[in-house]
Amino acid sequence: MSVLTSEAVVLRTWPVHEADLIVSFFTRDYGRVKGIAKSALKSRKRFGGALEPMTVAHAFFAEKPRQELVRLDQLEIIRSPLSTPVDHARMAVLSFYAEVLDEILPEHDPQETVFRLLLAVLEQTTAAQPLVPSPSSLVPGPPSSGPWMALTYFSLWMTRLMGLLPDIAHCTACGEPLATGAVHFNTLGDGLFCALHRGGTANILTPDSWQLAQRMLRAPAAAFAAEPWPRRRAQDLRRFTLQSLERHLERHLRSAEAIARLGG
Numbered sequence: 582m583s584v585l586t587s588e589a590v591v592l593r594t595w596p597v598h599e600a601d602l603i604v605s606f607f608t609r610d611y612g613r614v615k616g617i618a619k620s621a622l623k624s625r626k627r628f629g630g631a632l633e634p635m636t637v638a639h640a641f642f643a644e645k646p647r648q649e650l651v652r653l654d655q656l657e658i659i660r661s662p663l664s665t666p667v668d669h670a671r672m673a674v675l676s677f678y679a680e681v682l683d684e685i686l687p688e689h690d691p692q693e694t695v696f697r698l699l700l701a702v703l704e705q706t707t708a709a710q711p712l713v714p715s716p717s718s719l720v721p722g723p724p725s726s727g728p729w730m731a732l733t734y735f736s737l738w739m740t741r742l743m744g745l746l747p748d749i750a751h752c753t754a755c756g757e758p759l760a761t762g763a764v765h766f767n768t769l770g771d772g773l774f775c776a777l778h779r780g781g782t783a784n785i786l787t788p789d790s791w792q793l794a795q796r797m798l799r800a801p802a803a804a805f806a807a808e809p810w811p812r813r814r815a816q817d818l819r820r821f822t823l824q825s826l827e828r829h830l831e832r833h834l835r836s837a838e839a840i841a842r843l844g845g
């Protein structure tokens with residue numbers, strides 16, 4: 582049996598047997614791993630609040646030969662998304678990250694770039710709380726705008742990192758450069774289309790969203806935190822990326838429905 586440790590983010594848990602939990606967690610070094618947390622429901626102190634989805638922790642676990650589940654021994658919390666108050670919108674967005682990653686990441690396949698993306702958007706999701714001006718700071722902080730920027734950034738980059746986002750400057754069908762105001766997406770295929778190849782059920786991607794997507798693919802998430810992020814901004818870009826992810830997964834994401842009910 583080999584004992585392993587890695588930075589990890591908890592994705593999902595579900596009960597099994599009497600007091601055990603199965604835990605799906607995304608480790609930096611070994612990719613997504615599924616393990617069993619013995620007696621996690623009986624002895625709260627062993628894991629404390631560390632089994633909440635989107636908790637960042639040092640995971641200690643043991644791999645047994647020829648067994649699908651590892652034995653999860655310990656999670657040392659690095660950062661919990663619930664250490665500050667979290668509103669409904671942020672909670673729904675955290676659930677979305679967890680569901681997408683749990684569904685899309687193959688097991689035991691390290692994905693360092695996805696891991697770094699997740700840490701960056703987690704910080705932006707929970708950091709974008711209403712700001713209390715402090716006397717020592719005369720510089721106004723970013724406007725409090727909910728989790729919409731982080732959600733947009735995550736969805737766009739997951740689509741790119743999973744190979745579902747062809748070059749967005751050109752029409753996927755004919756390769757011609759796309760023109761502002763005539764950028765389309767549809768439910769049938771990945772990528773963006775010109776007016777000629779948009780297909781019958783196409784939606785238009787607004788100029789702001791198209792430019793934003795191009796900027797987001799070149800800059801870190803933090804670079805967008807100071808911009809105004811009303812709920813409706815880039816809603817069409819999020820719909821476009823969600824369609825790609827759901828088409829790839831061949832199912833609807835429950836957490837995306839919750840976000841839609843909140844108007845996001």
Ligand SMILES: [Zn+2]
Pocket residue numbers: 752753754755756757774775776777778
């Ligand atoms: Zn075209």
